[in-house]
Amino acid sequence: MSWQYFLGIDGGASKTVGRLHCVQSGERFEGRAEPSSLTLGVEKAVAEIVKLAQDLCKQAHCSTQDIYLVCGLAGAGEAALNQQATKALSAYFGEVEVLTDAKTSAYGANLGEPVAVVALGTGSVAMTLDKQGRERQIGGWGLLVGDEGGGARLGVNAVSALLWELDIHAKPVTDTGRYLQSQLGQDADAILGWLRRATPTSYAALVPAILEKMEWCPLAQSLFQQHMQAVVRLIKATGDNLPVVLTGGLADISLKHLNEPLKSRVITARGTSLDGACLLAERAIALAEA
Numbered sequence: 001m002s003w004q005y006f007l008g009i010d011g012g013a014s015k016t017v018g019r020l021h022c023v024q025s026g027e028r029f030e031g032r033a034e035p036s037s038l039t040l041g042v043e044k045a046v047a048e049i050v051k052l053a054q055d056l057c058k059q060a061h062c063s064t065q066d067i068y069l070v071c072g073l074a075g076a077g078e079a080a081l082n083q084q085a086t087k088a089l090s091a092y093f094g095e096v097e098v099l100t101d102a103k104t105s106a107y108g109a110n111l112g113e114p115v116a117v118v119a120l121g122t123g124s125v126a127m128t129l130d131k132q133g134r135e136r137q138i139g140g141w142g143l144l145v146g147d148e149g150g151g152a153r154l155g156v157n158a159v160s161a162l163l164w165e166l167d168i169h170a171k172p173v174t175d176t177g178r179y180l181q182s183q184l185g186q187d188a189d190a191i192l193g194w195l196r197r198a199t200p201t202s203y204a205a206l207v208p209a210i211l212e213k214m215e216w217c218p219l220a221q222s223l224f225q226q227h228m229q230a231v232v233r234l235i236k237a238t239g240d241n242l243p244v245v246l247t248g249g250l251a252d253i254s255l256k257h258l259n260e261p262l263k264s265r266v267i268t269a270r271g272t273s274l275d276g277a278c279l280l281a282e283r284a285i286a287l288a289e290a
Contacts, residue, residue: 003067004066005062006069006278007020007069007093008278009052009073009274009277010273010274011045011048012036012037012121012122013074020056020059027060029056029060031052031056033049033052036073037075038081039074043088050092053069064093065092065094067094068095068285069095069096070099070104071277073098073100077102100127100137101119105247105272106135107280108277110267110271111275115242116128116245117245117247118234120149120150120151120231120251122204123152124139124140124146124147126139130242143156143203149227150248151248154226155204155205158180158207159184159195162177162181162184163191174218174219175217175219176219179209210223211224224257232258247269
């Protein structure tokens, strides 16, 4: 089949972005939707992707059945979730590939050239793409057991520190602790309710205010130092031979605090996870038509 359209999707825990390409005219149509991480639920993720695609199709005057779709989604490394999402999306699109957002980030960061991408967003993961085109993922196991270097993990560590302050002193004793209590609740029942409802996004949302307090709050400083130790460990795990691209909401501040040997390996990203999804879709179409 000769594909006239391909759609790249980058879906994470904070947002979904998409770009629809018309192969013949070169026109592009871009849009944005709510989060579509598979960890938030496959049904919700599929609904957001389909809604975004339908909005883009209206602009391009085409049908979703005309589209070769490549999605880079958080949580897609889990086979069961990947299969569920692929099956559900296949009901709407002509062809579907569901990949991890780590893979699409790796292909986008250096536009398909060798690179190590270290994503420091709500979660964390590293993906390497070597000179032979081999891919390797490091991390990405999720908040329960991993995601060190990500915003959600920093938020969890901060909440743990608050609870320790409450247990020992019966009240927050740091500026960071007082801020956290203002967000979680003033008593045990309120805090337990917040914890029960909390998602990785909820924990990550606490981080910007914590970082603002680093100049004067020892707890904020300690939490960030712990974060940086995890970032350094993740970068070192990618090896010594590849240029490094840092992505995600914590990339800039983490780069600022890296030691010089590691900082010298960091290059500016040439593209995004969305670019990677589109690149892989374009390659797949070219291969299919060869």
